[in-house]
Amino acid sequence: MPPARKRPRSYDPARTRAAVLGQFGAVRDAVRRLDGEQLARPTRLDGWTVRELVAHIGMAVTAVHRAVALPAPAAADAVLLDWPFATAANSAAIDAFTRDLAAEHPDLDAYLADVDASLRDLLAEQRGTRLLRTNVGALSLDDYLVTRAVELVVHTDDLNAAVPGLDVPLDRQALAATTRLLADALAVKAPGGSTEVRVPPYAVVQCVEGPRHTRGTPPNVVETDPLTWVRLATGRLAWREALDAAMVSASGERADIGALLPVLT
Structure with a gap:
């Protein structure tokens, strides 16, 4: 897929940050209610149990931490609409990383609590214009957070599908951003x-x-x-x-x- 030529629509940075934190918080609240049998259930993601799915949700958020820890690129060389077309290339590495995380963090509630606290600290310290090295190229933190909203919405729905009755709510702003980015990606494709x-x-x-x-x-x-x-x-x-x-x-x-x-x- 060639780089997106269409200028991406703008997303309100404050609303995006609130949406990411809100959706992650909703997942945290739901995970506290899961028992061992529920965590061992299969998901619609091939080979992953609910435990691994939850670990992956944490991993999707801490991708921000890992990107911030790297030296900032000199200039942006990607746009937000490039991101949907670059995710499949990393599937094997993501699978291995997810399985390792699930094994390393038997207490998922504690793991997600640490992720939540560290994300809040990071967002309080970092400017939205700060450039990050991502799997698609150099994006601003504000743009990369839109992709985290997409990850959270998609995997919250996966979690709800795996555990009937869990009914983790979807943050309205996170769902809106996800809908818009994926619709715009279709127009690029x-x-x-x-x-x-x-x-x-x-x-x-x-x-x-x-x-x-x-x-x-x-x-x-x-x-x-x-x-x-x-x-x-x-x-x-x-x-x-x-x-x-x-x-x-x-x-x-x-x-x-x-x-x-x-x-x-």
């Missing part, structure tokens, strides 16, 4: 203006090559809710399954975007 993808109330994007729509009702429209979109965009839900279950509506000859999904793996 399939540039064009023939199809409108609507995810109310958070995002509307134009994508797919073909005749550009200018006014009135677009001839090709896809519409769904934010959580369904997140699942489609990350491969947690198949396009055909969503259509058959009426979880998504698609009208027009260019509205079948199944071949373009997922955008984040």
